[in-house]
Amino acid sequence: MIRFVNEHRDRFGVELICQVLRPAVRGFFTSRGYRAAVGRAPSARQLQDDLLVPEIARLHAENYGVYGRRKMHALMRRQGWDIGRDQTDAS
Structure with missing residues (x-):
């Protein structure tokens, strides 16, 4: 999911992508969750x-x-x- 947001954030923005996909995709995160995941070290x-x-x-x-x-x-x-x-x- 992070890769998808990264590929499309320049065109649509993180908030809009998360707002649209959250109800459609089970477990999709909020824009705040996206920013936390991006800053996290790899597991x-x-x-x-x-x-x-x-x-x-x-x-x-x-x-x-x-x-x-x-x-x-x-x-x-x-x-x-x-x-x-x-x-x-x-x-």
């Missing part, structure tokens, strides 16, 4: 995901792009990554 999960995404993409490409979630999870575990299946979506 441990986000930092780990930033390392995982290129590695998953590389391994997926090495296996001809045919590995699904189950095989990618097993491969990542064999490579020494301690991650759950939800983090190995190869798409």
Whole structure:
């Protein structure tokens, strides 16, 4: 959601985007919540995901792009990554 607001805030403004999307999108935050989220340091999960995404993409490409979630999870575990299946979506 933050990325969406960042991409469109110059055209529409943060307050308007949040005001329009809040009733339409369950869990969408207010403009105050957006500003708090932008100023926050990245979480441990986000930092780990930033390392995982290129590695998953590389391994997926090495296996001809045919590995699904189950095989990618097993491969990542064999490579020494301690991650759950939800983090190995190869798409």
